[in-house]
Amino acid sequence: MCGIIGAVLVEGVVSDLLLNGLKRLEYRGYDSVGVATVSGDQIHLKKDKGRIDEVHATLDLSAFPGSIGIGHTRWATHGLPARINAHPHTDCNNTIALVHNGIIENFLHLREVLKKRGHTFTSNTDTEIVAHLIEERLKEGCLFPAAVMRALRHVKGSFALTIVSADHPNTLIGVRKESPLVIGVSENGKFIASDAVAFIDYTRKVVYLHDWQMAVLEPHSLQVYDIKEGMPVDHEVQTIDWTSRQINKAGFKHHMLKEIYEQPYAIADALRTSLKYVEKFVDHIYTAENLFFVACGTSYHASLYASYIFPRIVKINAAAVIASEFSRQYESTLGESDVVIAISQSGETADTLEAVRSAKEEGARVLGVVNAMGSALTRISDSYIGQNSGPEIGVAATKTYTSQLAILSRLAIYAGIKNHNLSIMEGKRLLRKLHRVSYLVNLYIKRFNEEIEKITPDLCDKNSFCFLGRDVNYPTAAEAMLKMLEITYKPALAYPSGESKHGFLSMVEKGYPVIIFTPTDEAYEENLNTIMEMKARQGEVIAITDKQGKEAMRLSDRYIITPKTHPIFTPIVNAIPAQLLAYHTSVNLGLDPDFPRNLAKSVTVK
Template identity: 45%
Template sequence: MCGIIGIVSVQGGFKEPIGKVVRRCLERLEYRGYDSVGIAVIKDYGIEVRKGKGKIAEVSVRLGFDNVDGTTAIGHTRWATHGKPSDENAHPHTDCTGTIAVVHNGIISNFLELKEELIRRGHVFRSETDTEVVAHLIEEYVKMGYKPFDAVKAMLSRIQGTYALVIMISTEPHRLYFARNTSPLIVGLGSNANFVASDIPAFLEFTNMVIALRDGEYGYIEPGYVYIEKDGRPVKIEERVRAISWTPDMASKEGYPHFMLKEIHEQPYAISQTLAGLTDRALDDAVKLLMDSRRIFILGAGTSYHAGLVGDYLLTELGFDVHPFISSEYRKFMNMAGQGDVALAISQSGETIDTLIAVRALRSRGVKVVAVSNVIDSAIPRESDYVIYTRAGPEIGVAATKTFTTQLTVLLALALKLGVAVGRLSSSEYSNAMDELNRVPKILDSVIAGVEGRVKALSEVMSKKQSAYYLGRGIGVPLSMEGALKMKEIAYVHAEAYPAGESKHGPIALVEEGYPVVFSILDDENVDALLGNVMEMRARDAYTIGLVPSKYVSKFRDLLNVTMEMPTLNYRVAPIVYVVPMQLLAYYTAVNRGYDPDKPRNLAKTVTVE
């Protein structure tokens, strides 16, 4: 989940020191980890490394990143896996001679046995990390007479696990080596420099021309040249080059105090772009595959799993045999999965390791896979049979916002089209629902403008609470789960979601005076039952908050401490809109509690370690 960057430029390729360029690139990757940070630059006298524990803003000033110049540099921002956050465990890591430096995202699973072997050969290790073995292995092969590239390949033959690696060798000052296995890695093709990074926003300021590396690929970049190899054979890269439509402004805050708030406000545009891409051609293959399926698996992690639970509700309602599961729990379903089954694999980045491993396991059993992802040519789309892309643009905030709403948009459009195809929805029902879905961007603009001030005031109350319940029924349950996840992951309020009917089977024992309970109330058959659940909570002096369709406001107002009036929408469409006030509530509660919502503790944006 770490962020890595490598740059090789021509002399004078940048108007500022390369250390400053690397620092800016790393700032765009800080959502991937922020325990420690470091850079390495090739100088005339060898490799200069500056690294330390802490966030980029503090460490870069303390160590003077912006003053380091050169033409070849690597950088790393860390989310700790092996070894606690410390100056010593920060990347880059070097060999005994200081002529090899490495940055790494992933886990080297056999590092302990390699480390023991290298120590017996006289190598001295300075950190607790798995990454350091990479530098020492290369050093060992160079001492044996291998040329640098051959030494890198020999190292790759020895390590096991997941990795995105960028390697600097001072004897080759105008070249950086790279390798990918599972962990994401992208090459950027610039005019005066080439780049390799964990994610596109790192170098988007300088180029939008990219090559997404695939598992098992390795090679090197030079200022005007890229070489990629797999299994000892060169890869033709011409047809792999892609132009990314994102602009640098899309990956910057544009005046917002945090990326999360910016991305909440971007949702109307992101949904409109996603809708524009949902043509018949984009959906028809997936619809046909699902129509003919024996059973459907839906898998995802975190927010993507919650989107999948909405998809489960929609497809089960159409009569399909649907089995949703959290990606890391895929093993439970392997004995039942097989030919004739279809899986919907949902991942914003397309690189989520748990989902990628589950996709591979399902495909090995003969299951066809439809990917729903935001990143073109990422691993999960590449390894799936079909792919439907959301068009959310870059999402930098760790807490997913437009990821969720664009995923719901895709899943709803797919379900509606499938409903017509199998005869469960009439053409008029389909048209009405699609008309409403197409109006969501404008509806959402109005909702954000109408509720943000009230939510901000409510956050003053929530910021003083330690726990909360989020309750719903039907399709409102996964909606409540997503609202609770946002509150706990960025505001650190212990928030739990339950089906509202389950609350009296245990959870209600915690409810006392002032205990906040957030209700998701949709325009469906559950309204009267939810009315009873609200009464149960008020009878125990809970602090009740409700997202209520306008047609039911008079029914609920006297029972709720806070009534958030929402537009009355088709219950299938409503989750896309109703989740946004909950996102805003989590955001403002976090800010009121003094936390940075873009950098929640212990979390990273893309989970690329199992």
């Protein structure tokens, strides 16, 4: 997730506006920043690695000529945080400059094609290829807007792009597919950004671009086109009445709720990593004798999920280990045939880094699943996969967790195909179902929120909670427990459903809340028995089940219906109601779920 801003003014210099807008977008990304303006038939560009204030202090990002320009604050997905990878990016002739939020899935192929045509690249990003594609179309004689349209027909993936041309000093182009882009309209010009907070001081009149739409902005005009058809379309100007503070959260009360709602897009982006990187990662897994998934906190629960699916899909020994305990448990038995997969949102978690350094000393290969490009984990790992989740502001992990589950599922499927445990046909079928999960989450997330909002006021006076799940949904129960602990400060337990009779059952009495994850999979009948055990002791059961779970609904006091998906992928779907349950309980208790007491987003000390 990155922050984009652009503006074309009737009069005045645009650079201060761009700088102020970028500061308001820094929550979307903060590893590098850049600005480009057009003046005197030239593109003027400054960019560098670092946070906005750091780069501004060195380069003076407000010292630009011109009344048209674009700016970008970056969260790295392709290419480490570095000046060469910072946006804006240009074509070979420095006549096109653009900024991008999203992921170009086929950029490696397009890069090779363009290299053969004589194009020179200066970065390691996926973004730069778009500037060169537009350059190609302009060489063919296309006008600027048509060149952009035709170039993007070659691109697969997600994108919000804002583009300027030295040859068209009054035209700013914005394009959207699956990444947000909103236009601001005023008498003094036109604005475009990832988030209206960037230009709220200048106008509250906005136009929201839809997927596969392109906007052509000039000081006195705005045209919107359908990219596929190449035809103009009508656009609606709306007036927003939010404050800047509200807009930072896109109208949501808290960052956590906003990030819960971002999960359909985060899951989809997690699955967009180039197959080349996936295959490189899988090559290490394929030759391993033992897999160790090492992590802390929420990432440990993702590791626990992986320890269920890799033996099943890949037929390989796999264990999930809490990072702080890894060396004590396994250091003496590690060898060159072992692979340690470290999972960390920040890539800087101290216990995880210590574990992987220890593993490397013993000769094991280290792989990373990480959200922050350029972090310590990316440097230590022999190979790593980026989560593409974007910044997560709320301390309690939400979208980064489901992104990790999606990535691990994809890796397991490709590893299963690689070692012939899955046929190509079976693998493709599973991949189709996996890619459908983001659609299902998007379809149900509003319903989840509305139903859980009604349930949680009655939970606030409960002294503790227990979460139960079997098989791949035991990690879901553990993650639900952690969310409840983190942001409500209520004691909570998590058990595999079959283990509940070994100790936990002594806790159950009239009104004791038991939340059970029970999709209609192979463990469904066993979960029904567990529900009956809880009800026999007058426990208050909330079942999270799919629409086929009629008996679970009948037996429970309350239930949340989830979409039906492949059993292996149910933890991705089930995580969302678990997160919302903790979120709304916290809010009803009068707490701030974004910043729970005593906790930090990234634990960088032992």
